Amino acid sequence: MSFFAVENLSRAFGGLQAVSDVSFAVREHSIHAVIGPNGAGKTTLFNLIAGSLAPDSGAIRLNGDPLQSLPPYKIARKGIARTFQNVKLFRHMSVLENVMLGRHVRSRAGFGAALLNLPHTWREERSIRQRSLEILDTLGIADLADADAVSLAFGKQRIVEFARALATEPTLLLLDEPAAGLNMHETDEIARLIADIRARGITVLIIEHDMSLIMDISDHIAVLSSGKKIAEGTPAEIQRNRDVIAVYLGED
């Protein structure tokens, strides 16, 4: 049984088959990438995995458990965290508060306990704060703790989003085009961060357009084109694959 698997996943929008019978497996502690040209179905595939879209058929499994019928918040509770292509931090909240929200799945105070501020509630709250500060510290953004999250530069916002995702202590981290909108320097920073995250034992699944980032850090790559998987292998194998070269460069 694989750690994470997508099995025969399909999803159509009207007459457009956005994702068609796609299967692949992700090994634990690896960095797995899904690439493809624009319109290949990457974003649809990501949304299917993250639970914001339901598949027409097929399965998504984490340690054998099916995920395909679950809403996003239940998928998060299974230990899967994500980032967004356009970065979605919480408005009106500081960097620290954004990261503290990441601890939501790792804490439990309910409505009643919160209204009464029971002792275990405020103790839990204190540990949420401490843990979140530690995460900011590890990512080198402790100085931004009290800054308004959405007024930061885009590159910093992306790091905060990583911090928020890491605060959930995920076993699988889904990254939706983490290099989108970043300059070369920031892309390098993100690449280092992703390698760090894997080194901590977190499995990473990246959907990405930026080939340089993917070839540098991935262990395994699946290539989508027109909704279908056309190739799979190590970066070296993918770089030599004729079908992949054809869809990326155009063939004759």
Add this chain to the structure above:
Amino acid sequence: MNIRQYIPAGILVAVVVAFQLAVVLTGQDYLLTQLTMSAYYALVIIGLSVLMGYAGQISIGHAAFFAIGGYTAAVLTTGAFRLSPWLSLAVAVAITVVIAFLIGIPILKLKGHYLAMATLSFGVIVYRIVLGTGVFGEADGISDVPGFTLLPGLTVTGGAASRVENYYIAWFLVTLAIILLINLINSRVGRALRSIHGSEEAANAMGVNTAGYKLAIFVLSAVFAAVGGVFLTHYTGGIGPSEAGVMKSVRYVAIVAVGGMANIWGALVMGIVLNYLSLRGYFGTYDDIFFGAILIIIMLFYPDGILQRKTLDDLRSLARSLVARIRGRR
């Protein structure tokens, strides 16, 4: 425990006591009546402030919940039923929870304008029901509602003799409500509510059951409104259909907006000041016009409320330019 978060509540208690002493010493006890009534309206407003300002969900139908509380208490403690006010309070809360729950499940799927329209329509329905149903007294409402004896010698009722104790009952409830809401806001749950406002999609992806939290805060704010309705009905001895009216709901939304949305203290202060002025008749027949107008003005110029830094800065620069102009004339 973070004691500092309760300092404003301590200040509130001091202000409440100081005000009572001041009006009694100056022989203006009658002012306490409107302050008591304003306090019960404030229960609606601070609950709505958490729903709107923190969770980002609008309701232009909260007068309906106030009326459901008030009418339940009025019907059950008068006429054929004559139940104990404690029992009718429990029934009123239970009915409110059920209605808020049943209404909330479908309409909280809506966003923005659509949610506003749905809650507005709910308010209109409740208004027409109380206006057109015999048991609710139709246009006359229900009168002769008895007092609510909380403890021996402590009764929620009108009249000059019990003015001071009723002022304290009302403000005790408001203080209690404020403390509960402070706890909520500063908790994991409060953060989850704010995250829904900040980005519902991201909140869901981070494990927040957004639909569940929205429903829970909607029901809680409805219960606050209903409790306000129950107590005010016992205090004034009756309730009429205007309490369920759309303009009442608009008024509550306007006050929350003036207070600064995500600011229960702003909502409380503006709720007391504006309701007090309204009850004292300062706005005369222009009452509803006044609240409609402030809503427009706030949305245009101070979408974050007027109790905030920007207002002070604006006033300061206005004062400065006036001073400069006067000097220039000389």
